[in-house]
Amino acid sequence: MATGQKLMRAIRVFEFGGPEVLKLQSDMAVPIPTDHQVLIKVHACGINPVETYIRSGTYSRKPLLPYTPGSDVAGIVEAVGDNVSTFKKGDRVFTTSTISGGYAEYALAADHTVYTLPGKLDLKQGAAIGIPYFTAYRALLHSARVKAGESVLVHGASGGVGLAACQIARAYGLKVLGTAGTEEGQNIVLQNGAHEVFNHREPNYIDKIKKSVGEKGIDVIIEMLANVNLSNDLSLLSYGGRVIVVGSRGPIEINPRDTMAKESSIIGVALYSSTKSVSLNQPEPA
Numbered sequence: 247m248a249t250g251q252k253l254m255r256a257i258r259v260f261e262f263g264g265p266e267v268l269k270l271q272s273d274m275a276v277p278i279p280t281d282h283q284v285l286i287k288v289h290a291c292g293i294n295p296v297e298t299y300i301r302s303g304t305y306s307r308k309p310l311l312p313y314t315p316g317s318d319v320a321g322i323v324e325a326v327g328d329n330v331s332t333f334k335k336g337d338r339v340f341t342t343s344t345i346s347g348g349y350a351e352y353a354l355a356a357d358h359t360v361y362t363l364p365g366k367l368d369l370k371q372g373a374a375i376g377i378p379y380f381t382a383y384r385a386l387l388h389s390a391r392v393k394a395g396e397s398v399l400v401h402g403a404s405g406g407v408g409l410a411a412c413q414i415a416r417a418y419g420l421k422v423l424g425t426a427g428t429e430e431g432q433n434i435v436l437q438n439g440a441h442e443v444f445n446h447r448e449p450n451y452i453d454k455i456k457k458s459v460g461e462k463g464i465d466v467i468i469e470m471l472a473n474v475n476l477s478n479d480l481s482l483l484s485y486g487g488r489v490i491v492v493g494s495r496g497p498i499e500i501n502p503r504d505t506m507a508k509e510s511s512i513i514g515v516a517l518y519s520s521t522k523s524v525s526l527n528q529p530e531p532a
Contacts, residue, residue, distance in 0.1 A: 252276040256350035260312040262303025268315075268349075277346045277354040279327040284360045286339060290373035291348040292318030294406070307518075316348025317341070319355075320363060320372030330357045338363040340372035342380050342517070378406035381517045382414050382468070385490045389513050390466045394419030397459060401479065402470030403440060404431035407492055411468045412439040423455065423464070452478050463487060463508075473498045476512070480504035490515055 256274045259267050279285040297315050299305040320340040323333050333339060340363050346354040363372040385407075386392050392415065400411045403424030415422045416439030424440040426432045432443045442458060444451045455464075463484035469475055472494035479489045480500065488511045505512065 254351040256314045256347065257316075258312050258314055259301055262301065262308070262311075264302065267301065274314075274350065276352045279325050279330070279354060281327045282329050282357045283327040283345065284323055284330060284333055284339070284355050284357050285325040286319055286321045286341065286353050286355060286360070287324045288319045288348060288351055288353050289321040289369040290319070291316045291353075292373040292376060292378075292406075294318065294377045296377070314347025314350050316350070316353070317343050318373050318376030318378075319344060319348040319353045320369045320375075321353075324352060326357075332357060333360060333362075338365075338369070338372070340375050342376040374406065377517060379410040379414070381407050381492060381515065382410035384517060385468050385492055385515045386411060386414055386418070386466070389515050390468075390488045390490050392418060392420055392466055395421075396465035397421040397423065397484075398466040398468060399455065399464045399479075399482065400424045400435075400440070400468045400470075401475050402426075402446070402493070403435045403443070404428075405470065408468070408470060409434065409438045415439065416441075420466075423458070425451065452482070455482060466490065468492060469494075471495065476500055477504070480510060480512075483508055483510045485509065487511075488513060 254274050254276045255270060255272045258269050258271045261267050277285060301315060318341060323335050323337040323339055325335060326333055339360050341355045341359050343359040344353045344355045398415045398420045400408050402408050403412055404426035412422050412424055412435060422440045424435040424443045425446040426435050426443060427447045432445060435443045444454055464482050465484050465487055467479045467489045469479055469489055469491050470493040472491045473496040476498050477500045485508045487508060491514045
């Protein structure tokens, strides 16, 4: 290591496994930004469920070992590459992805994955925006192409993406229904934009949703656990309804005929599949 090289602390993963494989390393070199890269002094980092799947080695995408986890950071720009014009040292920013990993004192990110943090939000809040809110936005606006006046069920609404989906859907003028498994979770869902909430641990909660929405059904379902709920989702949809699959932990058997009579759609969403142009642009009107 070069004399005088600035060092930092970072969490490193040298083998896949449980939380015990997360190792603190104190002699990591601080990355140097080049080209379209931004170096951020990390003040807070979000922890997403997908990062635990990746760390365990069970996810479809496996990083080369060793690596530093973490995508959603918020902090202050420390330096920028030669071709970065949007940001400068001292700017408050948040990210939707990092190059070097976010569980560290400094993180390197491509400039198109870095965004100015609004003044109304503190840095801890900024670290909670990236994957949850951009996934919810992509699911609702890019994939489901929701319109004001439609109804949406956020199936599993008390998590990060679910709460973001409730807030965004309410802001866009949708009727928002959500589910959660505890009383605390249900209250949080209501506080974050849902008009109604249902306990998905109750055996008859699907019947309660059907009674609430009536014969028309639900226009859009944002689904967090498709391997459990997808068949029920199809029975809840309106004509032309859309199930947007955000999460699934295994296979499920469905009857394709359930999609035929209502001409409904099942659409998968993965934020990492979003192109640079899509991630930067507003959706076109439906």
